[in-house]
Amino acid sequence: MSSASVKDNIVGSPQSSCGEARFRIAVIGCGPKGLFCLERLLERLTSVENRRGLEIVIFEQAPYPGAGQVYDLRQPDYLRMNFASHNISAWPPNGHLNSFPQPTLVDWLQQYFPHMAKPDAFIPRALVGEYLHWCFQEVFKQLKRLAAVRIERASVSQITREGQSWRVDSPHDSTVYDEVLLTVGHEGWRTSLPQKLAGHPADVNSVFPTEKQLSVDHVRPQSTVVIRGFGLTAIDAILAMTEGRGGHLKRRDGKWFYTPSGQEPSTIIPCSRSGRPMFAKPVPGKALVPEKVKNIWPRYREVLLQLPAQTDGLDFERDMWPVIQDAAKYAFNLCGGRGARQWFDSWYMVDCDGQTAAELMQQSYRVAMGQQNPSAAWAWGEAWRQLYPALVARISHGGLKDNSWADFHPLAAEMERLAFGPPAENLGRLLALIEHQIVDLRFVSGCYPGTESRSIETESGTTQLAVDHFVNAVLPAPSELAPEGLLAALVQDRLVSRHEPSQALLVNREARPLDSAGHPTAGLALFGRCTEGCILGNDTLSRTMHDHPETWANSVCRHLLCSKGKTHE
Numbered sequence: 322m323s324s325a326s327v328k329d330n331i332v333g334s335p336q337s338s339c340g341e342a343r344f345r346i347a348v349i350g351c352g353p354k355g356l357f358c359l360e361r362l363l364e365r366l367t368s369v370e371n372r373r374g375l376e377i378v379i380f381e382q383a384p385y386p387g388a389g390q391v392y393d394l395r396q397p398d399y400l401r402m403n404f405a406s407h408n409i410s411a412w413p414p415n416g417h418l419n420s421f422p423q424p425t426l427v428d429w430l431q432q433y434f435p436h437m438a439k440p441d442a443f444i445p446r447a448l449v450g451e452y453l454h455w456c457f458q459e460v461f462k463q464l465k466r467l468a469a470v471r472i473e474r475a476s477v478s479q480i481t482r483e484g485q486s487w488r489v490d491s492p493h494d495s496t497v498y499d500e501v502l503l504t505v506g507h508e509g510w511r512t513s514l515p516q517k518l519a520g521h522p523a524d525v526n527s528v529f530p531t532e533k534q535l536s537v538d539h540v541r542p543q544s545t546v547v548i549r550g551f552g553l554t555a556i557d558a559i560l561a562m563t564e565g566r567g568g569h570l571k572r573r574d575g576k577w578f579y580t581p582s583g584q585e586p587s588t589i590i591p592c593s594r595s596g597r598p599m600f601a602k603p604v605p606g607k608a609l610v611p612e613k614v615k616n617i618w619p620r621y622r623e624v625l626l627q628l629p630a631q632t633d634g635l636d637f638e639r640d641m642w643p644v645i646q647d648a649a650k651y652a653f654n655l656c657g658g659r660g661a662r663q664w665f666d667s668w669y670m671v672d673c674d675g676q677t678a679a680e681l682m683q684q685s686y687r688v689a690m691g692q693q694n695p696s697a698a699w700a701w702g703e704a705w706r707q708l709y710p711a712l713v714a715r716i717s718h719g720g721l722k723d724n725s726w727a728d729f730h731p732l733a734a735e736m737e738r739l740a741f742g743p744p745a746e747n748l749g750r751l752l753a754l755i756e757h758q759i760v761d762l763r764f765v766s767g768c769y770p771g772t773e774s775r776s777i778e779t780e781s782g783t784t785q786l787a788v789d790h791f792v793n794a795v796l797p798a799p800s801e802l803a804p805e806g807l808l809a810a811l812v813q814d815r816l817v818s819r820h821e822p823s824q825a826l827l828v829n830r831e832a833r834p835l836d837s838a839g840h841p842t843a844g845l846a847l848f849g850r851c852t853e854g855c856i857l858g859n860d861t862l863s864r865t866m867h868d869h870p871e872t873w874a875n876s877v878c879r880h881l882l883c884s885k886g887k888t889h890e
């Protein structure tokens with residue numbers, strides 16, 4: 322996929338020559354969140370009269386700002402979104418400036434890729450990257466009218482506090498900034514911390530970028546491969562080693578079939594602790610859900626939003642879980658089903674063997690595609706998806722009692738499996754690979770054996786296989802900071818503290834990190850994955866669930882005005 326290079330745009334406006342003090346802003350990392358913050362800053366800056374001396378430097382190591390690494394335009398098309406196109410827009414729902422085009426993804430696709438513009442489609446991540454980069458270029462053009470802006474295609478190695486300001490060091494630059502925004506997301510493609518893998522090392526530690534990490538040089542054709550993990554990343558890895566190697570996946574009569582290329586491994590063995598699979602996201606308009614079910618969700622969201630505030634926070638199991646249970650039960654009843662609660666209790670307690678996992682995935686595919694009536698699993702997944710914005714609003718920023726996190730964490734992980742799994746078409750592809758016996762689920766629940774053994778055996782010990790390659794398809798948890806990274810250094814220097822129950826980095830509603838005494842750290846802001854837990858659901862493309870880019874932009878403009886005030890004194 323092609324896109325005009327941003328390089329043509331990177332020389333910003335001439336530096337201020339008016340002799341007024343400079344106000345410098347550094348944006349470190351410019352994937353989607355960096356773009357969203359810049360867009361809000363642009364909107365706020367238009368109403369600031371005195372902007373002279375304003376400089377903005379965007380540090381991004383990846384070639385396409387806005388897209389970053391996750392939505393890199395050069396990645397292969399078999400890596401698809403887990404979010405339907407109609408959910409994606411780089412612009413907030415009610416924050417539009419009129420002066421330049423701000424299309425949603427679907428509007429943009431209609432203009433540039435009309436054959437891909439179906440609102441319910443789950444399109445390649447590269448294409449979403451192209452859209453995000455296009456939006457970035459629009460924002461960048463507009464920002465250039467207001468400030469001296471430039472992009473440094475570099476990785477920032479260090480940030481150091483100097484009084485109320487921050488020194489930012491990159492390979493060719495060391496400059497002091499008044500405001501630093503850290504939107505480093507996944508901090509690059511990296512593996513889980515070594516101690517987490519202690520005793521269980523892999524030959525391939527991280528699957529991204531798949532074209533490199535899972536190439537035939539690293540994972541040989543016709544080999545036996547064990548994958549650690551059975552989530553979305555494992556599905557990406559499986560598709561990379563099959564469809565990505567020239568195998569053909571085709572849908573006929575609502576079912577997927579695989580024709581091998583001969584370049585794929587002979588056996589791919591996913592391995593997870595519980596064996597419980599992820600469920601397909603329903604295809605809107607296809608799932609056989611009665612119209613009346615739609616009407617129940619606003620009421621349940623309202624119940625959650627209206628729960629009386631408690632000084633030490635809500636108790637998830639006592640206050641919120643019954644609302645979710647009730648919503649799932651009611652939705653299932655309206656679909657003609659009974660026993661939603663019993664289904665969840667038995668699902669939650671047991672590990673799945675390969676056959677059960679495959680049957681559950683089959684069932685969820687058929688429900689998602691409207692080939693069978695909604696199941697209890699669908700009702701639970703739908704309840705979680707529909708009520709999630711209310712949970713985000715109530716749980717973020719200390720909404721839960723500290724001791725309630727022990728209940729919340731495992732239930733949320735379980736609900737993610739039911740609600741935020743792969744699109745149905747990717748699950749259909751996986752099922753075709755299982756049917757073709759390239760993906761082998763016999764070992765799905767049990768211990769990941771690691772490289773030392775060079776073999777794997779079923780939990781019962783009755784079947785053993787020799788293994789050629791071990792691949793780690795588990796992303797580092799949000800709380801697992803890159804050991805040599807900028808965020809870990811801030812924690813070590815006690816400029817940022819952790820939200821103890823979730824281990825997320827603690828920020829206030831303006832995304833300002835809080836130090837160990839609970840005071841906001843001036844001139845610094847953190848967004849995205851590292852705050853997951855302090856802010857719920859923050860590692861997403863959604864622009865509707867959180868308003869932190871807006872509150873951050875407001876606070877930066879206040880800081881700017883305040884500094885101007887000082888200059889004039």
Ligand SMILES: Cc1cc2nc3c(=O)[nH]c(=O)nc-3n(C[C@H](O)[C@H](O)[C@H](O)COP(=O)(O)OP(=O)(O)OC[C@H]3O[C@@H](n4cnc5c(N)ncnc54)[C@H](O)[C@@H]3O)c2cc1C
Nearest residue numbers: 350352353354389390402403476477505506507849861862
């Ligand atoms: C494989 C995968 C698939 C996903 N699919 C979806 C999906 O379908 N839907 C969805 O809503 N979410 C999805 N997500 C979640 C995804 O993380 C968010 O959608 C989004 O990318 C978050 O944006 P971000 O800007 O916070 O982080 P990132 O996208 O990770 O961007 C951070 C940027 O910071 C840069 N950076 C890091 N360190 C430095 C440094 N020191 N100096 C300079 N630059 C630096 C990186 O190069 C990167 O471009 C997916 C995540 C992954 C990993």
